[in-house]
Amino acid sequence: MATRHRIERRERETVLQPTWLVVLSWAVLSVGLASTAIILVDHFVLRYRQPVKVMEIVWPATALYFGPAAVLAYRQWGRPQSPRWLERHGTPPRRPRLAVTIIETLHCATHCVLGAIIATIAVFGFSLEIFDKRLxxxxxxxxxxxxxxxxxxxxxxxxxxxxxxxxxAMRRFIRGDLLSVSVFEFALLGWLALMEFMVFHETLQPSSPVFWLIVQIGSIIGFFAAWPPTLWLIRRGAKAELLGKPQ
Known part of the structure; x- marks a missing residue:
């Protein structure tokens, strides 16, 4: 019975995921992974290490869903902060306020992106359900x-x-990150629920590239949703201690 159910679900998934969408998903995922690899090589092979070490997680994780745009942002605002770049070029270029807001938002977004990857692996790996729903x-x-x-x-x-x-750490997280993380999660999970129930009718599986394309799009939506609360927190001084104020 369980085997029959899995076969029927796989057949519905095939119908709801046309070939062009699967191909597009693979292409977008490949670009994201390649962008992540470029930043990782820059960090650990070319040794443009970040003074704030968590940014060596933030920049590669951002490239997973923003792709080449993350690489460009890293080259403009991340790489010039590394000691190796400073040794070669001296004073880093002026960083505008917009850059600070973007980087701080990306920092909180990384919590959610990594959380989504970890939770997805755990939920699907252990076949967890509540009220017969995996979501x-x-x-x-x-x-x-x-x-x-x-x-x-x-x-x-x-x-x-x-x-x-x-x-x-707990006080700093609650004061400087919890609001942005909550807004990001609300946007991401709302998008996933919409796609799951209204478009794909509960057939999305992590084994499909389409699932991860949906997560990538949801992460971008979450980033823009978390931008306003992050800007508000910066203006209140709640996040200035992590990356500093604009130069």
Missing amino acids: WPEFIGDFVAAVVVGLLFRYFTQADAGGRRAWA
């Missing part, structure tokens, strides 16, 4: 994983030691 544990897992990743980011950039380090 609900995925939604819960996405948000919880995004918060955990955000707390870890803050923890490893915190100067305090011992128990004070954990509490300081």
